[in-house]
Amino acid sequence: MQGNTKEIPLIKPENIVEYFNIFTTTRFSGVSDGPYKSFNFGYFCEDDLLNVEKNYKILKDLIGISRIVTLRQVHGSNIIEVKKDTPSFFNGDGLFSKEVGIGLGILTADCYSVQIIGENGSYANLHCGWKSVFNGIVNNAIKMFGKEDIRKVYINVGICKDCFEVKGDFINYTKEVFNIDKNLIYKNGKYFFDLRSQIEDMFLKNGIEKNRIEHIRDCSYCNKNFYSYRRDKVTGRMISVISRVR
Numbered sequence: 001m002q003g004n005t006k007e008i009p010l011i012k013p014e015n016i017v018e019y020f021n022i023f024t025t026t027r028f029s030g031v032s033d034g035p036y037k038s039f040n041f042g043y044f045c046e047d048d049l050l051n052v053e054k055n056y057k058i059l060k061d062l063i064g065i066s067r068i069v070t071l072r073q074v075h076g077s078n079i080i081e082v083k084k085d086t087p088s089f090f091n092g093d094g095l096f097s098k099e100v101g102i103g104l105g106i107l108t109a110d111c112y113s114v115q116i117i118g119e120n121g122s123y124a125n126l127h128c129g130w131k132s133v134f135n136g137i138v139n140n141a142i143k144m145f146g147k148e149d150i151r152k153v154y155i156n157v158g159i160c161k162d163c164f165e166v167k168g169d170f171i172n173y174t175k176e177v178f179n180i181d182k183n184l185i186y187k188n189g190k191y192f193f194d195l196r197s198q199i200e201d202m203f204l205k206n207g208i209e210k211n212r213i214e215h216i217r218d219c220s221y222c223n224k225n226f227y228s229y230r231r232d233k234v235t236g237r238m239i240s241v242i243s244r245v246r
Contacts, residue, residue: 008039008062009225013154013214017117021063024113024157024216024240026225030055032236040227040236042107043089044072047236060103065243068103069095075131077140079124093127094137096144103243109227110220112158112199113240116141118148125242128158128199130170134177138202153203153213156240157226160219161185161194164230 010023030039031054036047039055060068070088071080079094080086082102095104104125106113111129124141126132142150161183171180171191178184179201183194200213220226220238227235 008058011157011216011218013156013216015152015214017152019121019246020117020123020242020244022115022154022240022242023063024108025059025238027227027236027238028225030058035232035234036236039238041070041105041239042109042237043070045236046234059239059241063103063241063243065101065103067101068105068239068241070105070107070239071095071127073107073127075127075129075135077132077135077137079126079137079140079144081144093132094124094141095126096122096124096141097244098122100244100246103241105239105241107237107239108156108158108220109229109235109237110159110164110231112195113156114138114141114199115154115156115240115242116145116150117152117242118145119151120148121244122148123242123244125240128155128195130174130178130193130195130198133195133199133202134174138199139206142203142206142208150203150208150212153208154216155196155199155213156216157218157220157238158196159221159228159230160217161192161196163219163221164193164195166191166193 008029032040032051078092080092082097114126116124185192221228
């Protein structure tokens with residue numbers, strides 16, 4: 001049964017820059033079944049592709065947009081510039097555009113999506129798992145904006161510091177890049193990592209003022225309204241979309 005587009009719950013930032021639209025979906029209002037129930041947007045997680053296509057149609061009809069460009073996300077730092085004729089499914093973890101009327105879509109199920117808007121109307125959407133962040137996706141994104149100042153950064157839904165348990169190999173691998181002293185938490189004999197704060201730190205390090213960064217602090221692992229790979233293993237993907245409307 002097709003989801004009711006009039007009742008689709010979308011997670012939105014409080015302070016969206018004028019002429020932009022930003023949102024993240026939840027698990028509700030789509031047609032997927034089983035572990036992907038019901039609003040799955042992941043083409044590469046073994047859901048029925050016809051159901052995934054139907055979910056995209058439901059969403060596009062709701063928001064009034066004809067194209068949402070997505071990626072084959074590979075946990076790297078490559079960012080694709082999207083123009084009017086750019087297709088989906090390039091290998092990469094970030095999308096950048098100056099075009100009007102195109103949605104840039106990032107898929108997540110514990111990793112963070114991060115939306116960036118420049119002063120002159122450029123915009124980007126990043127897939128920020130720890131590997132992408134470690135490999136420099138934030139730095140690469142800021143370079144894409146060139147001399148254009150960053151107006152706003154939105155750090156979206158993702159796994160919180162109380163749920164993101166890490167092992168010793170993670171610590172050894174990342175300690176030279178990540179702010180381990182600040183963002184690594186030890187409790188009850190286990191290590192946990194604050195990826196949200198680490199992402200923010202990367203922007204601060206690049207000169208983005210804290211008051212330009214907005215957080216959507218829902219945890220994908222804690223909240224069963226979201227897909228979570230760490231919690232469920234076999235699961236779907238939410239989509240976070242940013243588009244410029246004029």
